[in-house]
Every structure is written in structure tokens, then in C-alpha cells.
Amino acid sequence: MAQKLVHSKILALKTTLSEALEGKGAGSILFERRAKGVLVYLSLRREGKQERLKLGNYVDKTLVEWRAYAAATSLEARRFPSIEHYLTAEKERARASQRLADIEARQGTLAQMLDAYVDDMERRGKSSAKSVRGALKLDVLTPFPELSKRKAKEIEPSDVAQILRNCLTRSVAHKGRGVRLTKATANNGKKRQADKLRSYLQAAFAFGLANDLNPLRSGDSVEYGLKTNPARDVPTIEGANRANTWALTKDELKSIVLAVERLPDRRRAIAKAMLYLAGQRVEMLCRVTWPDFYNDGEHSDVLRLLDLKGGRGTPPREHLLPITNRLAEILSPLLALKDLGRAPGPFYLRGTVCIAPGTALDIFTVLGDQLSEQGLTRRFTWRTLRATIETHLAALGVNQERRAWLLSHGRSGVQAKHYDRWNYLPEKRADLDRWARYLDELAGNPSADNVVTGIFAKTA
Incomplete structure (x- = not known):
């Protein structure tokens, strides 16, 4: 058995020392004194030629660790015709590993x-x-x-x-x-x-x-490395869409209309506008600026809303509403802000701060809490009121197609989406007038009970 070297002997060497590795053809581990210290090599004899591969500086590992490392390197290097071929393969493997590391580093959380x-x-x-x-x-x-x-x-x-x-x-x-x-x-x-x-x-x-x-993505930008969509296999929440299958009754809506009249001035003006505009989406109303009010020369005064709903790349859709005489009265406290010159649009609190959609929605959420506690209505939100308004419009005789025009519901079918460019302002004017009369009767005319008889009888 070949003699094993010891640590002290390696530290004291003047030139070189070697120790055979276990196994036939495994070569030996060579220690050589240099100016920078003792260097470690793997020595292999291949096809009658002695080759050496530098492994590192002796002080970087213990003697036991160097033996294990040299043996593993020898086993790997002997798979190739020469040390040169082995080094070439190692460089390529290092480059591939670096590429994977770069990709991993770019992959986002x-x-x-x-x-x-x-x-x-x-x-x-x-x-x-x-x-x-x-x-x-x-x-x-x-x-x-x-x-x-x-x-x-x-x-x-x-x-x-x-x-x-x-x-x-x-x-x-x-x-x-x-x-x-x-x-x-x-x-x-x-x-x-x-x-x-x-x-x-x-x-x-x-x-x-x-x-x-995406071919337009920068080559060094964040990647995610996704293969599947983990949320796709999670089922929908059963019962999630039941919340809006009900609408408030006529008596409940009357309580809301009367409660709105008791709100502070600015909130009353905004809340009445939301109701008399037949439940338009609050996000659309909060985007309104003064240029969105104009006279189109054919249908008189018009309010332009922008509907941003739609798929990727879908341009905003104009949703036009006629300003009827009653709507002009309802909106007058808001439109007065224009003359003051302090606000770029009507839906502003204190005349200077644009009301956030959430703040506008909260007006009716708070009303829903208060009126339900008083036993006048069930608990409701603006979402409930939108469903209520559409239900009452249907009961007033406004058919599904006209309600879709009035409330900017999505259009389906090639004809509706791509060819029908009529704005339906005359139809909308008639339906907004009908809706305003209905709300006015609820607010102060006892004969309102005769409108749409029996359809909205208060439920137990």
C-alpha cells in the first residue's frame, strides 16, 4: 500500500510530493511548492502522456478534503480523451450554469x-x-x-x-x-x-x-418562468354571485329618495345626481370634466361619459346622456362649480376636491346601514341600488335593449359592436324623463303608489 502523506510533511516540502489515488488509473494528487504557497494538482497518465490539472491552493481545504476532491475530479476527467477536452466541457457547463443562474435571477416573485x-x-x-x-x-x-x-x-x-x-x-x-x-x-x-x-x-x-x-419585451427584463396558471384550476366560489339577485322594493326606494334629501348639501347633490342619472357607474361619473358637457347641435345639451370597460386594447367607448330639463335642475348645484372656477368637473366635494369613487359609493353604504337599522329598508349598497334601478326601469316598461343603451351595458354581436353607431339619445331622453317622474312621485306625490301597481309590493 502506498504511503499516505501527512499535513506537516506537505507544509515542510521544498519541491514536490505526490500521493497515489485509490483505484486503477485514478492517477495521483500532487503537491508543489511555489512562491504563493503549496499548489495542488491532479496528475493523470493518458495514452503514455503525463497530464496535470491544477486544483487550487492547499490552504483552501484540509488534506482529507483534497483527497476526496481530487478523486472526484479524476473520475470525471477520465470520461474525456484528455485534460484539455475535460476543461473545454467544464467551461461549457459553467457557461450553461451561469445562463440558468441569470434566468433564475431575472425570474420575478x-x-x-x-x-x-x-x-x-x-x-x-x-x-x-x-x-x-x-x-x-x-x-x-x-x-x-x-x-x-x-x-x-x-x-x-x-x-x-x-x-x-x-x-x-x-x-x-x-x-x-x-x-x-x-x-x-x-x-x-x-x-x-x-x-x-x-x-x-x-x-x-x-x-x-x-x-x-412577448416579443416586445426587453431581453433583460423580468421573466416569470411560468408553465401553467395555478389560479385556473381553483374553482369559482359557490354562491358568490347571489348578492345582486334581489332588488329593493318601491317602499324601500322611496325611503332612500327621502333620506337623500336630508344629506348635507354637497353629498345630497352628488347622491341625487347618481339616482336621477339612472345608476350610471360611479367611476364614469368621477371622470367627468367640464368639456364633457356640450350642446351637440341636434339633441341639445349632452353629457359624455367614458366607458373604459373592455378587453386588452379596447378603446374607451363614449356613452352619451341627454341633459333633460329635470336633470338640469338636479345637476345645477354641481354645474355651479364651473362659474366658481375652482374645480375641473362637477363631482367635487367642497368645490375643490374630486370625489373618489369609493367616497361616492360610501354615501349609499352609510345610508344602507342607517335605514336598515331603522327598519325602513334591507341593508343595501350602491351595487344593490344599480340592480334596483334597472329592475324598476323594467317595471316602468323600459325594455332590456333600451336599458342596455341607457346604462352602457356591454354590446354583443357583430352588428351591435361594429356597425351600430347610433347614440340613441332620443330613447335615452324619454327613459330618463320617465325615471325622473317616477323618483319625483316617490319623493312627494302620494299618487306615486299607483305607478307600476303591484309589481314592487313590499316583501315580508
Whole structure:
């Protein structure tokens, strides 16, 4: 058996020392004194020729570690015809490993992907971008910080399911009222919110999948390495869409109209505009500026709203509403701001601060709490009122097609989407007049009870 070297002997060597590695043809480990210290080599004899491969400086490892390292390197190097071939293969493997490391370093986290998804929504002018960002922060980024730091490609369907369970069971997070844990029901909106969150996550992962394949993406930008969409396999939340299958009765709507009259001046003006404009989307109203009011020369005064709903690349759609005589009266406190020159549009609080969609929605959320506590209505929100308004319009004889024109519902079919460019302002004027008379009668004319007899009888 060949004699084993010892640490002290290697440190004291003047020229070179070697020790045979175990195994036939394994070669030997060679120690050589140089100016920088003792260097370590693997020595192999290949086809009658002695070859050496530098392994490193002796002080970097222990003697036992050098023996193991030299033996492993020898085993690998003997797979190639020569040390040169081995080194070439090692360089290529190092380059491939570096490429993988670079790709891995560029692959974004779940948090990065969600932020990029919402940023993309904002670039495309999507009106829901702000609410989507808030929902993702509330239900994903804040409660799951560790999960958010994981690579997006590492997220599993089970992780998405966990996020949705938390959304269903977390404390209510609205105006500080989250002091109790509420059971998820269709009425309190938690099932609906969880299902919306599921759709946001599914869309975000779809964005991540498309991002990597986008030829317009910069080559050194963040990639996500996604192969599948983990949110796609998570089922929809059963019962999530039940919340808006009901509408307020005529008596309940009357209580709301009367309660609006008791609101402070600015909020009363904004709330009445929301009601008399037949329940338009609040986001559209909050975007209105003075140039959006104009006389079109044919239909007199018109209000232009921009509908930003639609798929990727869908341009904003103009939604025109005629300003009837009654609407002009209702809007007069808001339109007076123009003469004051302090606000760029009508839906401003104190005449200077644009009302946020959430603030406008809260006017009716608070009313819903107050009136339900008084036993005058069931608990409602503006979402409930939009369903109520459309239901009452139907009862007044406004058919489905005309309600779609009036409320800017999405158009389907080739003819409606691409060829029908009529604005339906005469029809909208007639329906807004009919709706204003209905609200006015509810507010102060007892004969209003005779309108649409029996259709909205108060339920038990």
C-alpha cells in the first residue's frame, strides 16, 4: 500500500510530493511548492502522456478534503480523451450554469408579477386598476409576505386556495369595523370578493405567462418562468354571485329618495345626481370634466361619459346622456362649480376636491346601514341600488335593449359592436324623463303608489 502523506510533511516540502489515488488509473494528487504557497494538482497518465490539472491552493481545504476532491475530479476527467477536452466541457457547463443562474435571477416573485399586472392595467387605462391593486394588497401581499417573496413559478393551486380561504374568513376590513370575524355569506359580500380575487389572480398569472413570450419585451427584463396558471384550476366560489339577485322594493326606494334629501348639501347633490342619472357607474361619473358637457347641435345639451370597460386594447367607448330639463335642475348645484372656477368637473366635494369613487359609493353604504337599522329598508349598497334601478326601469316598461343603451351595458354581436353607431339619445331622453317622474312621485306625490301597481309590493 502506498504511503499516505501527512499535513506537516506537505507544509515542510521544498519541491514536490505526490500521493497515489485509490483505484486503477485514478492517477495521483500532487503537491508543489511555489512562491504563493503549496499548489495542488491532479496528475493523470493518458495514452503514455503525463497530464496535470491544477486544483487550487492547499490552504483552501484540509488534506482529507483534497483527497476526496481530487478523486472526484479524476473520475470525471477520465470520461474525456484528455485534460484539455475535460476543461473545454467544464467551461461549457459553467457557461450553461451561469445562463440558468441569470434566468433564475431575472425570474420575478409573486409580488413583482402582481405589481406588473396592475401597472399594465393602468397603462391601458383600465378603470378597475386601483381597486384591483387594493384587493391584491389587502388579501395577498399583506397577509402572505413570505408567499409574496416566492418565485411566481413556484406558486401552486393550493397556495391560491389558501389565499382565497383567508379572504373568506378574515376580519371585515372597512372603516375600522373589522372588530369581529364574520362568516362568509353572499349578503356580506365576502364570497363575491373572494371570487373576484380568484379572477384577479387568474388574470395576473395569464399576464405573467404572456409576458415571457412577448416579443416586445426587453431581453433583460423580468421573466416569470411560468408553465401553467395555478389560479385556473381553483374553482369559482359557490354562491358568490347571489348578492345582486334581489332588488329593493318601491317602499324601500322611496325611503332612500327621502333620506337623500336630508344629506348635507354637497353629498345630497352628488347622491341625487347618481339616482336621477339612472345608476350610471360611479367611476364614469368621477371622470367627468367640464368639456364633457356640450350642446351637440341636434339633441341639445349632452353629457359624455367614458366607458373604459373592455378587453386588452379596447378603446374607451363614449356613452352619451341627454341633459333633460329635470336633470338640469338636479345637476345645477354641481354645474355651479364651473362659474366658481375652482374645480375641473362637477363631482367635487367642497368645490375643490374630486370625489373618489369609493367616497361616492360610501354615501349609499352609510345610508344602507342607517335605514336598515331603522327598519325602513334591507341593508343595501350602491351595487344593490344599480340592480334596483334597472329592475324598476323594467317595471316602468323600459325594455332590456333600451336599458342596455341607457346604462352602457356591454354590446354583443357583430352588428351591435361594429356597425351600430347610433347614440340613441332620443330613447335615452324619454327613459330618463320617465325615471325622473317616477323618483319625483316617490319623493312627494302620494299618487306615486299607483305607478307600476303591484309589481314592487313590499316583501315580508
